[in-house]
Amino acid sequence: MPFKDPSQRSIPRTDIMQLFxxxxxxxxxxxxxxxxxxxxxxxxxxxxxxxxxxxxxxLADVFSASNYxxxxxxxxxxxxxxxxxxxxASNGVDLANAAELAAPYVSGIDINCGCPQKWAINEKIGAHLMSDPESVRDMIRMTKARVNVPCSIKIRIHKDLRETEEFVKRALSVGVDFIxxxxxxxxxxxxxxxxxxxxxxxxxxxxxxVLANGDVFSIDDAKMIVDATGVDGTMSARGILENPALFAGHKTTPWECIEDxxxxxxxxxxxxFIFHHHLMYMFENTMSNAERRTFNSLTTIPSILDYLEEHYGLDIAQKRNRRRTAILI
Structure with a gap:
């Protein structure tokens, strides 16, 4: 479903805090x-x-201003x-405006306080906010006043953890729901x-x-981090991009996952572009160097599908029939 104006309808969503x-x-x-x-x-x-x-x-300001x-x-x-x-976002007004539009369709609103890219720092968003806890506190406060879904923050740590403690305490003081x-x-x-x-x-x-993010490339990594830190769960980025079945315990991306x-x-x-890149990541640890060179040179969806059909036996029609059968059973 494309994004719709929240005045039209909303979608029932799972209560994340109940999950925790x-x-x-x-x-x-x-x-x-x-x-x-x-x-x-x-x-x-x-x-x-x-x-x-x-x-x-x-970007909250663009999202709230542009239907496109x-x-x-x-x-x-x-x-x-x-x-x-x-x-x-760099301020509470932009964030609250965007959050109010999205809230009927989501289980939570998260504030990015961690993106380290230079363009983000220059725009005073992302990891820039780690040096501006007052702005983050205001964003949480203003957003929670406008929406009825949980509001969280994704942060990085400071070199001096006392700064991190102060940052977290300010967020807690205005009711941040999880971190x-x-x-x-x-x-x-x-x-x-x-x-x-x-x-x-x-x-x-x-x-x-609290969720922990960083260096989660396997289910064993996730368990080690939980055991070492006591957090309530782990978040994966690079690991799950390479292996979307990571949390199901697979060491590398299974063929069934690629078919899916x-x-x-x-x-x-x-x-x-996105279709190709996702598959490049998923095949990273299973293709030979020669196979990767050939596969990575493909530029269109038909050429990618032809390659997968010829070399891996891809059959989407059969895949869909198997899934329909499994659902009926």
């Missing part, structure tokens, strides 16, 4: 990824033991649940290991559920 309170295991969460966390991929990871899925980061942006940036349906929409902590500072590279100490510290000083993605992407409509 009734869980019998740590929650598995798919991170917001620019370009990649679109509707077909969100539906895919739910089939493989993912409990909560985020949209890509969306809303239609392009956010589409959803009854199966897309629970979904958290993540906004990047995701990426265990690196805004200046650390993704090749550096996450700080288990930092993530554990955020959990210890918080009175709300192709079926969903074709059913919903996905541009060739």
């Amino acid at each position: 309170s009734t869980r019998n295991r740590p929650l598995n969460v798919c991170a917001p990824m620019v370009r990649y966390s679109k509707l077909p991929f969100r539906e895919l990871v739910r089939r493989y033991n993912c409990d909560i899925v985020y949209t890509p980061m969306i 942006s809303r239609e392009c940036e956010f589409s959803t349906n009854m199966l897309d649940d629970p979904v958290v929409i993540q906004f990047a 995701t902590v990426h265990g690196r500072t805004r200046r650390q590279k993704s090749t550096e290991p996450v700080s288990l100490e930092g993530m554990r510290f955020v959990k210890e000083v918080s009175t709300v559920p 993605y192709v079926d969903l992407a074709l059913s919903y409509g996905t541009n060739a």
